[in-house]
Amino acid sequence: MDAQAATHEHAHPKPILYLKVALILFVMTALEVLAFEVSHRPGAPMHDLVAPLLNEILIILSACKFALVAMFYMHLKQDSKIFAGLFIFPLIIATVIIGALLLLFAYLRMLHPTA
Amino acid sequence: MAHATAHAMHPPTATGLDTRKLAIWTFIGSECLFFATLISNYLVFKGKSLVGPLPHEASQCVLHGQMTTCEPIFEIPLVTFGTAVLLFSSFFVVLALNGAQHGNRKRLIGWLSATVVCGLFFIGMQVYEFRHFYHKGLGFTTNLFGSSFYTLTGFHGTHVTIGVIWLATLLVLAIRGKIPAEKSLNLELAALYWHFVDVVWIVIFPVVYLMR
Amino acid sequence: MATIAMGHAGAEAAYAGKRGLWSWITTVDHKRIGILYGVTAFLFFLLGGVEALLLRWQLGAPDKTFLSPEVYNQLFTMHGTTMIFLGVMPLSAMFFNYFIPLQIGARDVAFPRLNAYSYWVFLFGGLVLNASFLFNAAPDMGWFAYANLTSRQYSPGLNVDFWIIGLQILGIASLAAAVNFFVTIINLRAPGMKMMRMPMFVWMSLITQVLLLLAFPIITVALVLLMLDRNFGTHFFVPSGGGDPVLWQHLFWLFGHPEVYILILPAFGVVSEILPVFSRKPLFGYAAMVFSGCFIAFLGFGVWSHHMFSTGMGPMADTVFSLGTMLIAIPTGVKIFNWIGTVWGGSIQFKTPMYFALGFVAMFIIGGLSGVMHASPPADLQQTDSYFIVAHFHYVLFGGSIFALTAGAYYWFPKMTGRMLSEALGKVHFWLMFLGFNLTFAPMHILGLNGMPRRVYTYSADMGFGFWNAVETAGSLILGLSFLVFIVNILKTLRRGAVAPADPWHGATLEWSIPSPPQEWNFAVEPTVEGRDPLWELQRTRGALPEPTRVSGKGIHLPSPSYWPIVTAFGTALTLVGFLMHVTLGVIVAGVAITMLGIFAWAFEPADH
Numbered sequence: 001m002d003a004q005a006a007t008h009e010h011a012h013p014k015p016i017l018y019l020k021v022a023l024i025l026f027v028m029t030a031l032e033v034l035a036f037e038v039s040h041r042p043g044a045p046m047h048d049l050v051a052p053l054l055n056e057i058l059i060i061l062s063a064c065k066f067a068l069v070a071m072f073y074m075h076l077k078q079d080s081k082i083f084a085g086l087f088i089f090p091l092i093i094a095t096v097i098i099g100a101l102l103l104l105f106a107y108l109r110m111l112h113p114t115a
Numbered sequence: 116m117a118h119a120t121a122h123a124m125h126p127p128t129a130t131g132l133d134t135r136k137l138a139i140w141t142f143i144g145s146e147c148l149f150f151a152t153l154i155s156n157y158l159v160f161k162g163k164s165l166v167g168p169l170p171h172e173a174s175q176c177v178l179h180g181q182m183t184t185c186e187p188i189f190e191i192p193l194v195t196f197g198t199a200v201l202l203f204s205s206f207f208v209v210l211a212l213n214g215a216q217h218g219n220r221k222r223l224i225g226w227l228s229a230t231v232v233c234g235l236f237f238i239g240m241q242v243y244e245f246r247h248f249y250h251k252g253l254g255f256t257t258n259l260f261g262s263s264f265y266t267l268t269g270f271h272g273t274h275v276t277i278g279v280i281w282l283a284t285l286l287v288l289a290i291r292g293k294i295p296a297e298k299s300l301n302l303e304l305a306a307l308y309w310h311f312v313d314v315v316w317i318v319i320f321p322v323v324y325l326m327r
Numbered sequence: 328m329a330t331i332a333m334g335h336a337g338a339e340a341a342y343a344g345k346r347g348l349w350s351w352i353t354t355v356d357h358k359r360i361g362i363l364y365g366v367t368a369f370l371f372f373l374l375g376g377v378e379a380l381l382l383r384w385q386l387g388a389p390d391k392t393f394l395s396p397e398v399y400n401q402l403f404t405m406h407g408t409t410m411i412f413l414g415v416m417p418l419s420a421m422f423f424n425y426f427i428p429l430q431i432g433a434r435d436v437a438f439p440r441l442n443a444y445s446y447w448v449f450l451f452g453g454l455v456l457n458a459s460f461l462f463n464a465a466p467d468m469g470w471f472a473y474a475n476l477t478s479r480q481y482s483p484g485l486n487v488d489f490w491i492i493g494l495q496i497l498g499i500a501s502l503a504a505a506v507n508f509f510v511t512i513i514n515l516r517a518p519g520m521k522m523m524r525m526p527m528f529v530w531m532s533l534i535t536q537v538l539l540l541l542a543f544p545i546i547t548v549a550l551v552l553l554m555l556d557r558n559f560g561t562h563f564f565v566p567s568g569g570g571d572p573v574l575w576q577h578l579f580w581l582f583g584h585p586e587v588y589i590l591i592l593p594a595f596g597v598v599s600e601i602l603p604v605f606s607r608k609p610l611f612g613y614a615a616m617v618f619s620g621c622f623i624a625f626l627g628f629g630v631w632s633h634h635m636f637s638t639g640m641g642p643m644a645d646t647v648f649s650l651g652t653m654l655i656a657i658p659t660g661v662k663i664f665n666w667i668g669t670v671w672g673g674s675i676q677f678k679t680p681m682y683f684a685l686g687f688v689a690m691f692i693i694g695g696l697s698g699v700m701h702a703s704p705p706a707d708l709q710q711t712d713s714y715f716i717v718a719h720f721h722y723v724l725f726g727g728s729i730f731a732l733t734a735g736a737y738y739w740f741p742k743m744t745g746r747m748l749s750e751a752l753g754k755v756h757f758w759l760m761f762l763g764f765n766l767t768f769a770p771m772h773i774l775g776l777n778g779m780p781r782r783v784y785t786y787s788a789d790m791g792f793g794f795w796n797a798v799e800t801a802g803s804l805i806l807g808l809s810f811l812v813f814i815v816n817i818l819k820t821l822r823r824g825a826v827a828p829a830d831p832w833h834g835a836t837l838e839w840s841i842p843s844p845p846q847e848w849n850f851a852v853e854p855t856v857e858g859r860d861p862l863w864e865l866q867r868t869r870g871a872l873p874e875p876t877r878v879s880g881k882g883i884h885l886p887s888p889s890y891w892p893i894v895t896a897f898g899t900a901l902t903l904v905g906f907l908m909h910v911t912l913g914v915i916v917a918g919v920a921i922t923m924l925g926i927f928a929w930a931f932e933p934a935d936h
Contacts, residue, residue, distance in 0.1 A: 137513060
């Protein structure tokens with residue numbers, strides 16, 4: 001516990017860093033919503049660029065937000081790699097499962113198209 | 116909870132890491148699969164509802180066999196605001212933890228209170244949203260969208276509620292001076308859980324509300 | 328050995344109430360909890376065995392009317408559910424509990440009260456599941472509960488609901504225990520016990536905990552969705568509402584396939600302990616055993632749809648899952664060759680644990696071979712839903728897990744009780760079990776390929792299934808007899824068996840360095856480990872070790888007993904039972920209140936009282 005307190009002290013980022021992260025997260029959220037709104041309004045500027053790529057844009061933005069919260073708020077950047085491993089390994093399995101289920105049911109969807 | 120003096124006499128661990136912190140991360144890892152399954156369920160049934168209301172496609176809304184134009188059911192501004200509130204609550208709990216680790220009781224109590232308030236606001240927003248949807252005709256069993264939406268966001272909301280109770284308990288302890296710097300881990304454990312709940316929402320928000 | 332004395336200055340080892348029921352109810356000692364798991368699990372196992380004997384009696388001849396189809400369905404569903412969740416898993420948990428801390432040189436698990444909580448939740452879950460018999464509503468839709476047979480429309484009674492609630496309760500027990508054992512193994516190892524020096528049982532247990540942590544959340548969600556369909560009117564698995572019954576199969580097997588590795592990996596671990604000791608040789612290929620175990624677990628998440636080859640997923644999906652399934656045979660094969668390599672050239676001690684361990688290797692090979700046969704989708708289209716599959720999984724789960732767990736029981740009984748089981752009776756047990764097991768399950772390969780379907784309560788005389796079914800029924804009676812021999816052996820030994828020394832088998836791992844049975848604190852002095860097989864290492868440098876003496880335990884601090892785990896466990900079970908018949912709000916509220924009271928009291932309970 002003492003050893004841990006020591007590493008905690010010298011690896012401790014200043015609160016200002018967390019404020020920056022908070023603002024970046026806020027901006028990214030705003031961008032997500034902006035992308036959504038633009039792709040729903042055919043006349044909006046950048047519509048033709050954004051609309052077909054909406055899902056990809058959202059995935060990238062949310063992945064970045066996820067990583068920021070994990071690395072900074074949850075301290076994974078400074079902490080032992082064991083903690084990161086405990087989070088990342090299940091995330092990989094989770095992503096594979098979501099992907100596999102989507103694939104399996106997307107095929108079925110192609111056979112039976114819905115409205 | 117172990118006495119403050121007991122901490123110094125705890126035997127060193129094999130990894131040098133705190134056992135309780137290891138446990139909360141292990142639990143969080145497991146919870147990833149829980150939410151992944153709920154999210155998969157939502158995605159698998161996306162677009163497969165037999166009747167409306169539907170999340171986005173206004174022009175295809177079908178009510179009782181008649182084609183009718185109706186509004187998309189989501190209220191993006193409200194949810195976006197709730198999302199921002201939850202994001203900032205994560206920031207606030209980090210500041211609270213920072214205060215705890217430096218023995219700064221005022222900062223701890225102030226920012227922890229802000230976190231709890233944000234959590235309560237988020238829950239309130241969800242409750243309002245659920246009632247609003249219900250009035251617009253989206254019940255739990257109306258269609259697959261309703262069932263999978265309420266199940267996914269309902270379980271997330273339950274996790275938020277548990278988090279609020281946990282943080283509120285720690286807030287009471289903090290006010291009574293029971294969270295000195297040596298015991299800041301108690302808050303760190305709750306904060307990790309809270310961040311996880313936030314991170315799950317970071318995934319749910321675009322997947323449910325924004326994606327096609 | 329380094330002498331780091333563990334303890335808080337001035338605190339006496341407090342063992343108030345060491346005897347009596349209350350001491351068992353409030354125990355947080357991993358050894359006692361292990362015994363609780365073991366006894367409870369063994370009783371449920373016998374119950375599952377009786378269910379099997381009844382099934383076998385019904386199938387012993389064509390057109391029998393001993394059991395009605397409805398009762399038959401309940402018995403085969405409960406047999407499977409009981410053996411998996413109330414038999415093999417908690418029997419493994421007995422060994423996790425008792426021996427993980429001992430083998431890593433720790434005083435207890437990371438969270439002793441959480442450990443007790445897990446046991447009580449398991450007990451309550453098993454009781455809820457079996458309470459269904461009292462309502463004449465035991466689950467009857469197969470242990471895998473395929474949709475939409477499980478919908479309210481086709482299963483109007485409480486049978487499915489008991490299964491859902493029972494499994495949810497049991498799932499919570501498993502998850503809590505998995506967090507506990509995972510953290511224990513990672514963080515509480517004695518100085519010098521690096522990961523690659525851990526006993527193989529500890530490695531396999533670690534991997535099992537990871538599987539539990541990742542797989543159980545999936546079944547938790549699946550059970551919730553099914554409950555919502557049945558009690559709240561959703562249509563996740565109901566086609567008329569747009570739902571898809573096949574989704575249930577995916578979610579179930581996403582859990583179910585890792586589950587079978589949860590059932591077999593601890594067995595692998597036990598056998599990897601026994602074969603070296605009784606061959607007087609270290610385990611062959613330690614690193615390969617570790618990595619193959621990890622590989623099996625990881626791959627185990629990618630093969631679930633090999634249970635679904637007949638659902639029409641399409642050639643692409645079939646191929647992917649088929650290849651993955653065949654691939655898993657490779658690390659499994661590595662293990663088998665390494666076990667053979669361990670025994671090869673060793674000085675074989677033909678004691679009862681060794682008989683069962685060798686029996687495991689042989690029977691598991693057979694089960695694995697039939698498993699690889701199922702991996703081919705076209706072949707599986709004939710085999711699926713036939714007795715060929717029943718043969719396969721009994722060879723791996725009985726010939727595999729049960730033989731291995733029995734080996735572990737004979738191996739570790741002296742350590743747990745301080746008495747030696749009778750070798751003579753042990754060998755009788757083995758031969759009866761070996762004979763009975765093979766007579767019961769080998770003919771199922773033949774019957775399956777000849778077309779006998781699974782899950783049928785009878786068959787007509789002109790099908791030609793009569794002869795082998797009769798053989799199987801006779802075999803099952805011999806199997807039952809073998810367990811009677813085991814029980815007699817245990818009871819006789821507990822009454823007046825030979826006293827066991829600390830190290831009756833010349834073992835390699837730390838549990839053999841302390842008295843039999845161990846004192847509450849396990850190690851008087853925390854061990855320091857210098858290599859794999861620490862005891863053999865020590866004996867190499869210092870010769871035979873003296874019999875360890877029992878010490879007073881003064882100055883050793885242990886976690887205090889507590890009744891909050893059982894209270895919280897009761898609250899947990901009560902909350903879920905409130906969902907059994909639609910929603911009984913009062914019960915749920917009471918359950919939540921008790922759970923919250925338990926958690927708060929537990930959290931604020933002083934460490935020493």
